[in-house]
Amino acid sequence: MSEARAADQVRRRPRDRRQTIEAAAAVAFAERGYHRVAMQDVADAVGITAAALYRHFDNKYELFREIAMDLVARLTDATAAVGEVSDRTPATARTEAAAVLDAVSGETVAMRSSGNIYRWESRYLRPEDRRALAAEFTALRRRLAEPAAMLRPDLDPPTLDLVALAALSVIASVTAHRTPMAVASLQALLREAAMRVLTEAPGPAPTAPAEGHGPVEAAPPGRRRDQLAQAGIAAFARRGYHEASIEEIAAAVGITPSGVYRHFSGKSEILRTACERAAAALDAAADDALGRPDPREALHSLEAAYVRFAVEDRDLMDVYTADVGALDAEDQRRLRRLQRAHVDDWVELLGRLRPDLDPRDLRFLVHAGFNVVADLSVALRRSPAPEAKRWIGAVLETVLGV
CATH class of the missing domain: 1.10.357.10 (Tetracycline Repressor, domain 2)
Structure with a gap:
């Protein structure tokens, strides 16, 4: 290959190739789930070879983790651009809270096709990465709870955190469906509903008992098929369908894996x-x-x-x-x-x-x-x-x- 041709190929290679890969992979993970997406699928969506993809990411997990952390970073950066009021009054606090909600909704609507990976696909992050993601979302709720505290002096900090969670959940809901709406109208509707939560939600929220979760219950009595169905539901909810195994479902009800197949053909x-x-x-x-x-x-x-x-x-x-x-x-x-x-x-x-x-x-x-x-x-x-x-x-x- 001539030097001129090699130089031309370098010039043609997009400078934002890594971002393009992440954008395509995020949509794929959101639509099909982590386990149903292969690195070759992402490479095909971007229009590159798998070898070229691996120059940017060592494996699928690294790509997935990068996407998850990048999406929450976009929300954090958007709220950081909203100036904090040093001497809040109810009027300025309302304005600040609305601005934070608008910043979050703007980014959420922009990544509507991929933002839903947080709720379900984050189950597949490693524990340390889940903790890091949770810490980012805790900080995001705190950013909204601070002006909300001026609007709701009747609420204690734990309830304010839950109210902020609910307000942000209103906005996040747009990633769960594809109903079309003009962006300006959508953001106005989301802001109004989220502000209702901040200003009108009841308080205080219930608290957890001091003993925490309590003992783990054994499988409930009943027909074996019902027991297996309930054990499967618990395993799927805890670890995701693809990570759960017939072996753990069988163990939950005290039978061998082969016994499951007398009641179900499989997962x-x-x-x-x-x-x-x-x-x-x-x-x-x-x-x-x-x-x-x-x-x-x-x-x-x-x-x-x-x-x-x-x-x-x-x-x-x-x-x-x-x-x-x-x-x-x-x-x-x-x-x-x-x-x-x-x-x-x-x-x-x-x-x-x-x-x-x-x-x-x-x-x-x-x-x-x-x-x-x-x-x-x-x-x-x-x-x-x-x-x-x-x-x-x-x-x-x-x-x-x-």
Whole structure:
């Protein structure tokens, strides 16, 4: 190769190749999950060879970790650009909080196609990397909680942290669906709902008992198939479908791995059974709510059922939300249709109480409510269930504006 040709190739190579790789990989991980993406897939998306990709990243995990930390760094940098008020008043605190929310929403909307890797795919980060990511998000919540403290002097620091979590969860919800909306209108809707959470959420939040999680319960009595399904749900929620094994599911109920196959053909059937169980529970709650003549009572019934499901059967809710993508294509399509139909039921009921909003706005609020319930049910997992359900339900109503 001539020196002139070599120099021309160097000039043609994009200076931002590493960023291009990260952007393509982030979308792939968000859409298909960590385990279903190969380095060759990323190389193909960028238009380079696998060898060229490995010049930038040693392996898939290094690429994934870099993406996760970079995405949260973008949020941190955006909020750092918002000036802190040294002598806050309620008026300046409100302005500052709104500016922080706008900064976060601006970055979140910009990375909407990839931002959802935080919730589910971060399970695959190593413990030290998960801790680093969690520390970044803790600092992000603190940045919002500081002006919120001026707006809500009635709230203690732990509750302020949860309120900030819920407000940020409203914004993060846009990464969980693809409903289109103009950016300016979307940011305004998100800001309004998030500010409602900051200014109107109840307090104080429930606290965890001093003894913490308590003893680990043995597998519940009942039919072996039900025990295995529940053990599978717990393993999928804890480690992700691809990391969980038939061996650990069998061990959880005290049988050999071969015994699992007398009840299920494999992990995929356990997952499908779990998702069908979740869909049936949500569908039954919607049928009950839609049969009530009073729209306020109907929506309250639907809210209570959803929060109860999230708090009392959090593992099943997590699996239903996170691991549908591990099913085969036909099962995925069927369950996605059920999920969309459930959102439609919420939109219909909420629309009766919020005639000021069009169906698209309502859909964004419903997704925001779902996201907040999911995040708060995890944050309050050690709190007494009745108190957690009451508090989360009240925050959900605040998000929906009812």
